[in-house]
Amino acid sequence: xxxxxxxLPGPLPVWADIILLPLVNVALAFVTVGIIVRIIGVDPLHxxxxxxxxxxxxxxxxxxxxxxxxxxxxxxxxxxxxxxAGLFNIGGEGQAYLxxxxxxxxxxxxxxxxxxWAMIPIAIATAALFGAAWAAVPAWLQAWRGSHIVITTIMFxxxxxxxxxxxxxxxxxxxxxxxxxxxxxxxxxxxxxxxGTALNLSLALSLACCFAVWVFLWHTPWGYALRSMGHxxxxxxxxxxxxxxMTMLAMCIxxxxxxxxxxxxxxxxxHRIVLDFPAGYGFAGIAVALMGRxxxxxxxxxxxxxxxxxxGGAELAFDIPTITREMVVVIQGLVILFSGALVQLPRPWLxxxxxxRRPS
Amino acid sequence: MTAAIxxxxxxxxxxxVHAVRGVSLAIEKGAITGIVGENGxxxxxxxxxxxxxxxxxxxxxxxxxxxxxxxxxxxxxxxxIGMVHQHFMLIDSFxxxxxxxxxxxxxxxxxxxLAAARxxxxxxxxxxxxxxxxxxxxxxLSVGEQQRVEILKVLFRGARILILDEPSAVLTPxxxxxxxxxxxxxxxxxxxxxxxxxxxxxxxxxxxxxxVMRQGRMVAERRTAETDPEELAELMVGxxxxxxxxxxxxxxxxVRLKAEHLGLVDRRGxxxxxxxxxxxxxxxxxxxxxxxxxxxxxxLQVLAGIRPPSSGTLTVCGRVIDPLHPGxxxxxxxxxxxxxxxxxxxxxxxxxxRAAETSILGYHERQPFSHHxxxxxxAVGAHCATLMERFDVRPRVPGLRSSSFSGGNQQKxxxxxxxxxxxxxLLVGQPTRGVDIGAIExxxxxxxxxxxxxxxxxVVSVELEEILSLADRILVMFGGRIVGEVxxxxxxxxxGMMMAGAKAA
Numbered sequence: 001x002x003x004x005x006x007x008l009p010g011p012l013p014v015w016a017d018i019i020l021l022p023l024v025n026v027a028l029a030f031v032t033v034g035i036i037v038r039i040i041g042v043d044p045l046h047x048x049x050x051x052x053x054x055x056x057x058x059x060x061x062x063x064x065x066x067x068x069x070x071x072x073x074x075x076x077x078x079x080x081x082x083x084x085a086g087l088f089n090i091g092g093e094g095q096a097y098l099x100x101x102x103x104x105x106x107x108x109x110x111x112x113x114x115x116x117w118a119m120i121p122i123a124i125a126t127a128a129l130f131g132a133a134w135a136a137v138p139a140w141l142q143a144w145r146g147s148h149i150v151i152t153t154i155m156f157x158x159x160x161x162x163x164x165x166x167x168x169x170x171x172x173x174x175x176x177x178x179x180x181x182x183x184x185x186x187x188x189x190x191x192x193x194x195x196g197t198a199l200n201l202s203l204a205l206s207l208a209c210c211f212a213v214w215v216f217l218w219h220t221p222w223g224y225a226l227r228s229m230g231h232x233x234x235x236x237x238x239x240x241x242x243x244x245x246m247t248m249l250a251m252c253i254x255x256x257x258x259x260x261x262x263x264x265x266x267x268x269x270x271h272r273i274v275l276d277f278p279a280g281y282g283f284a285g286i287a288v289a290l291m292g293r294x295x296x297x298x299x300x301x302x303x304x305x306x307x308x309x310x311x312g313g314a315e316l317a318f319d320i321p322t323i324t325r326e327m328v329v330v331i332q333g334l335v336i337l338f339s340g341a342l343v344q345l346p347r348p349w350l351x352x353x354x355x356x357r358r359p360s
Numbered sequence: 361m362t363a364a365i366x367x368x369x370x371x372x373x374x375x376x377v378h379a380v381r382g383v384s385l386a387i388e389k390g391a392i393t394g395i396v397g398e399n400g401x402x403x404x405x406x407x408x409x410x411x412x413x414x415x416x417x418x419x420x421x422x423x424x425x426x427x428x429x430x431x432x433x434x435x436x437x438x439x440x441i442g443m444v445h446q447h448f449m450l451i452d453s454f455x456x457x458x459x460x461x462x463x464x465x466x467x468x469x470x471x472x473x474l475a476a477a478r479x480x481x482x483x484x485x486x487x488x489x490x491x492x493x494x495x496x497x498x499x500x501l502s503v504g505e506q507q508r509v510e511i512l513k514v515l516f517r518g519a520r521i522l523i524l525d526e527p528s529a530v531l532t533p534x535x536x537x538x539x540x541x542x543x544x545x546x547x548x549x550x551x552x553x554x555x556x557x558x559x560x561x562x563x564x565x566x567x568x569x570x571x572v573m574r575q576g577r578m579v580a581e582r583r584t585a586e587t588d589p590e591e592l593a594e595l596m597v598g599x600x601x602x603x604x605x606x607x608x609x610x611x612x613x614x615v616r617l618k619a620e621h622l623g624l625v626d627r628r629g630x631x632x633x634x635x636x637x638x639x640x641x642x643x644x645x646x647x648x649x650x651x652x653x654x655x656x657x658x659x660l661q662v663l664a665g666i667r668p669p670s671s672g673t674l675t676v677c678g679r680v681i682d683p684l685h686p687g688x689x690x691x692x693x694x695x696x697x698x699x700x701x702x703x704x705x706x707x708x709x710x711x712x713x714r715a716a717e718t719s720i721l722g723y724h725e726r727q728p729f730s731h732h733x734x735x736x737x738x739a740v741g742a743h744c745a746t747l748m749e750r751f752d753v754r755p756r757v758p759g760l761r762s763s764s765f766s767g768g769n770q771q772k773x774x775x776x777x778x779x780x781x782x783x784x785x786l787l788v789g790q791p792t793r794g795v796d797i798g799a800i801e802x803x804x805x806x807x808x809x810x811x812x813x814x815x816x817x818x819v820v821s822v823e824l825e826e827i828l829s830l831a832d833r834i835l836v837m838f839g840g841r842i843v844g845e846v847x848x849x850x851x852x853x854x855x856g857m858m859m860a861g862a863k864a865a
Contacts, residue, residue, distance in 0.1 A: 219737070221730040228721065231710045237666055238699070238707045239722040240690025 012350055022291055022298075022339060024346045026305065029338035033331050040322055047316060047323065054315025055308035061315070063197030069300075069307030070199075070264050071096075073206040075285025076292055076299040077213050078258035083294050084217055085250035086230035091138060091153030092258040093282030094160030095131040099259020100266050101164065102130025104182060104273035107266075108172070111186035119188045124205070124263055131259020132252040134160060139251030143244035149251075157282070168275055182273040191268045200268030202260070209257060210296035216253075226250055258282060287336040290343055302339070309335060363425075364389040364521055364552040365410065365441075370419035372405055379405045381576040382419070387521070392543060392553040394563040394584070397573035398596055398796040399767055403556050406573070407523050411443050412436040442519030444510045446526040450498045456509050457481065457494040460516050477516070484515050489545045503651070504535035508542070521552040528562055532651045533824060533856040540566045558596075558797070560589040561825075572596055597798045605801075607808045610832045613642030616677055616785045616816035617663065617697075623671035624658050624840075632658045634840045636672070640785065640816045645807065647831025648820040651859050655840035656820045657702055660789050663818070664699040665692035677784055693722055695785075698778040702789030702820065708774040711763035715753075718762040719744035719777050751776035752802070768795050775803060779810060786810055786817045792826060804830055824852060824859075 012021070034044035055065050075092045082089035089095075106126035111119055138152035168180035175183075193200035217223040229236040229246050237243060265277040288306055292298030313328035338345070363386040372380040380402045387393045397403045408414045410421065412430035421428055423439050430436055436443075450459050457474060460481060466473035481494050490508050498506060507527065514522060524543075528536040543553055543566060555567060563570050564584060572580040572595040580595045594600055617640040624633035633655050640646050650656055661667040663674065668686030677695045681687045689699070701707035709718040720729045720740055728739040744758035751772045753765070762770060772795070778786065791807065792800040807830060811817050821827050827834055828850075836844045836858040844858045 215734075219735050220733055221725045221735060224717065224724045224735060228710045228713070231712045232706070234707050235710050235721065238664075238689055238701055239724070240688060240693060242688070 012347070012354055016350060016354060021343070021347065021350060022293075022302075024350065025291070025339040025343060026335065028342075028346065029335040032338070033334050036330065036334075037323070040327070042320055042322055047320065050316050050319050051309075051312035053312075054319075055312030059194075060197050061311055063194045063199035065304070065307045065311040066203055067198040067200070067264070067268075067307070068310040069303040070203045070206045071261050071281040072284060072288045072303035072306045073210065073299060074257050074260045074264070075281045076288030076303055077206075077209055077285075077296065078254045078282075079285045079289035080292070080294040080296070080299060081213060081217070081226075081257065082250055082254040083289060084223075084230045085226045085246065086233065087139075087142070087247065087250055087254075088150050089135065089153055089251065089254045089258075090150055090286065091135060091156045091255070091282070092261075092285045093278050093280070094153070094157040095134045095255040095258035096261035096278040096282050097157075097160040097164055098134040098262075099127040099131035099256075100262025100273065100277055101167070102259060103127035103262050104172075104185075104266055107185045107189040108182060108273075111189045114188060116188045116190075120191065120267070123189055123267060124260070127259045127262045128256035129259075131262070132256040135251040135255025135258070136248060139248045142251075143247040164275060168273065172273055174272075180275055185267070185271045189267055190271060191263070193268060198269045200264065202264035202268050205260060205263065207300070209260065210300055213257075214296045222249070258285070284336070287339065290341075291339040305335070306332075362389045363387060364423070366422040366425075367406070367410065368420045368422070370406065370409060370416045370421075372402075372409060372414060372416050379576055380409070380416075383573070383576075383578045385571050385578055385581070387552060387554055388569060389552050390547060390550045391568040392547055392555060392566055394555045394557065394567035394570040395573065396557060396560065396563055396570060396592060396596060398558065398798075401573040401596070402576040403573050404525065407443070407525065407554070407556055410436070411441060411523065437517050437519070440518060440520040441523065442514030442517060442521065443523045443525065444507070444514055444527060446529055448506050448510055450506060450509060452499040453497065455495050455497055456492050456501075456512075459498060459509055460494075460513050462513075464517055480516060481512065484512060488515065488542070488549060490515075490542060502535075503653075504531055504538060507531070507535075507539065511542070511546075515551075520550070521554070522546065523554045523556070525556045526558070527555070528557070528559060532860050533852065534860055536562070560592050563592065564589060574598060593797055597796070599798070605804050605808065605829045608812070610644040610811065612644050613814060615639050615675075616642050617818070618675040619663070619672065620674075621672035622659075622662060622669045622674060624662055624667065625670045632840050633662065633669075636840075636842055638835060638842065640818055642784070642814050642816045643811060644832045645811050645817040645819055645830055647827035647834045648818065648837055649824060649827045649834055649855055649859060650822070650837035652822045654837045654859075656822075656837055657789070658840070659837070660699070660702065660787055660820055663787055664697065664701075665689045689722065690725075693781075696783050697785040697787065698781050698783035700775055700778045700786070700788040700791065702793070704771050704774045705767070709762050709770060711761070713762050714758065715748075715760050715762050715765065715773060716741045716744040716758035718773060719747055719758070721777065723777075723781065747773065747776040747780055750780070751806075768799055771795050772799060772803075775806070779806060782813070783815060786815050787820075788817065789820045790823075791819055791821060791830075792823065800826075824855060828852065828855075 037044045037047050054061055056062055075096065078092050078095065079089055103123040103126050106123045107119065110122065134156060138149050138156055141147040141152050142149040172182045173180055191200040191202060217227060225236060225241045226246055228239060229241055229243060233243060261278060261281050266273060270277065284306060288299055288302045292302035309332050313331060316323050317325050317328050365387040368384045370380055370383045383406060395403045405414065409416045410430065412432045412435050421430060428439060457477060461473055461477045466476060478494060485491050490512055492505055492508050492512065498509065527539060531539060547553060557563060567584045570582050570584050570587065570592065571578055572592060574596060619636055619638050622633055622636040625631050636659060648656055662669050665687035666689055669683055671683060674681040676692060676697055679687065679695055709721060720743065724730060728736055730736065741758045745756065747753065748756045753769050753772045753776065765773065788807065791803050795803060807817055819827065819830055832848050834846045834848065834850060835842050836855060838859060838861045846855065
């Protein structure tokens with residue numbers, strides 16, 4: 001039986017769906033932001049100019065934008081892989097944290113003995129391993145015990161945060177230090193970075209991950225089975241896919257990708273284990289994946305936008321005192337709101353625009 | 361004739377699909393009018409327009425000669441039009457009375473409304489011979505009785521025009537006969553009835569006048585007494601249709617699949633399959649008949665390795681499966697068992713996948729589709745194109761999303777995928793559910809061809825005619841058990857009795 005509904009206009013052309021819709025979303029967000037900025041007494045166009053110049057105006061600012069984008073690519077990919085399997089991984093934050101712990105532990109244990117060519121790959125692998133392990137527990141609980149993965153991954157963020165505080169304060173803190181951070185890593189673990197910015201080789205890793213995820217999802221039988229599970233679990237069972245094992249696989253890949261945030265942050269920038277470095281990237285990954293339509297290419301574009309907002313927003317707060325740090329968070333929040341949560345909002349308008357008019 | 365409803369020049373498009381093209385018809389007052397057509401011919405859309413679910417792009421609806429606008433089903437109900445849907449809209453845990461008043465409670469205090477409804481229900485039951493216990497819970501009623509409740513619901517709301525959408529789809533032959541008796545009584549009391557169906561036999565048995573739709577157009581109108589099923593089928597399909605399936609006697613070979621005392625109990629302890637024993641040999645088609653919901657679905661799942669049996673053993677091509685050694689669908693496929701699931705749209709394909717991707721579902725880890733851990737796109741596309749060519753799937757575009765194909769073409773694609781593997785054992789659930797008459801002929805011939813090539817074929821179907829024309833042996837299921845076995849050519853009456861649970865001699 002068909003539900004009671006009004007006739008719908010036809011679907012959008014593909015290009016409008018992939019390019020126009022996100023652009024309209026971002027434009028709507030900026031218009032809203034403009035109104036708010038106006039209310040607090042700042043010229044919106046001036047603010048926009050500062051934002052753009054702050055994000056893209058100099059090699060250094062571009063470097064920072066790309067560095068932030070790297071984190072967003074990792075977490076966006078993490079969310080997307082889980083999403084294609086029909087799983088909503090909200091635990092990117094905790095998985096990133098544990099990924100950092102993993103590479104940090106490997107480095108603290110080995111950096112005095114190993115040269116860079118051995119140290120760096122081992123540390124990256126450990127980050128992936130720890131991130132995957134942290135995602136594997138909720139995945140196992142979902143697959144074998146039916147605990148909802150949204151709930152468990154959220155809870156695991158808190159567990160990860162508590163665990164890190166405990167470890168940093170009681171175990172890993174550098175002797176004699178007053179702040180909860182580990183000793184400095186040896187240079188053998190440093191990722192090559194762009195001079196004067198935080199941009200480092202992790203960007204290349206993130207782009208490699210994009211390519212690998214694309215190949216995996218659309219060009220391997222496992223990715224095929226993973227997507228079939230996400231779209232239609234019943235058909236996946238019929239096709240011979242073990243849903244439990246596939247759940248584990250999807251979440252472990254997802255967790256490993258999120259864990260790479262630790263690589264960018266600790267091996268690329270901080271060069272020691274610190275607290276709070278995931279700083280919301282895990283959650284923002286959900287918006288990045290949504291905006292990027294869960295496709296690696298879209299995720300790169302969305303991550304660039306989010307990176308630019310992060311970097312430009314910081315400059316904006318620096319230049320205009322009335323726009324506080326919190327105000328920048330509001331701006332980012334609105335972009336996330338429009339391009340993430342309200343992503344379908346303008347669709348009916350665009351559809352009406354694209355469907356042929358009929359005399360009524 | 362006096363027309364209860366007249367439709368004139370009704371036109372309706374969904375996007376680029378022109379579903380109903382300038383259809384006009386008149387529904388005679390106090391008579392039974394049949395509307396027949398293949399799937400997608402536009403009959404359901406037309407009735408949905410009449411019932412206010414859709415708005416026509418053009419055209420006029422007249423009731424008793426007055427032009428009306430149907431904005432929603434409320435308007436239709438207010439004008440005395442009621443619809444009985446194919447899938448019942450009843451709340452299982454409510455009583456008959458509670459279901460009947462639902463949405464027409466008649467005031468904030470339920471007790472008063474219920475009392476009034478009880479009286480009204482008694483009157484309706486008496487007048488129309490629709491006997492149902494008003495205090496019985498829906499869950500305890502048979503399917504035929506549930507349908508009576510649906511009809512009562514509509515009459516309770518004052519309907520004088522009744523639209524029934526494929527009413528016999530879920531009924532046994534006996535229940536169908538009962539339904540038609542009820543419709544006869546309703547007609548005698550002056551109720552106007554519209555019967556939407558694709559079963560020509562029922563049209564012949566029940567209607568006074570029949571309209572035939574094809575590709576959105578009304579192609580013919582006949583007085584039922586002046587036509588026959590052959591003519592109607594030809595009108596529906598647009599060409600001659602052969603009803604008889606020519607097949608030689610089977611050449612039976614070795615046992616390919618053997619079930620011994622199979623049982624299946626679900627988590628709540630409900631016994632879904634009980635002591636099922638059967639043998640399937642190479643070169644024969646075994647049909648499983650039964651009313652929907654008597655364990656056929658579960659039997660297919662167990663045989664295909666989707667659910668492990670709770671007791672008993674299953675031997676497929678030499679591999680023994682029992683509760684301690686469960687199989688899985690991938691392993692069964694490797695043994696040479698192919699499975700066309702009953703609900704192909706839900707189980708047999710992924711709507712969001714391209715047709716090419718759907719064409720390898722379950723075989724995606726095999727050569728040449730998968731090579732060194734990578735899917736080989738061109739091989740998959742070529743495979744899909746071959747299947748489309750052989751099974752006449754339209755449009756022939758492997759890159760198109762599976763959901764963009766019509767129901768019948770999706771079915772054919774799934775059938776093609778499984779049959780193309782030249783399996784040793786082929787399990788087919790409802791081979792022609794949702795498939796057009798023209799395609800039914802083709803699918804039946806393909807199944808017989810597989811059989812003649814030495815495949816062991818098991819067909820589960822709720823369409824008795826289909827089982828009778830296809831199967832070399834027929835097993836009847838009722839309540840999760842096999843209650844009888846008959847040879848091909850058994851008479852329909854005996855089978856019907858078995859399907860209704862009467863013990864076979």
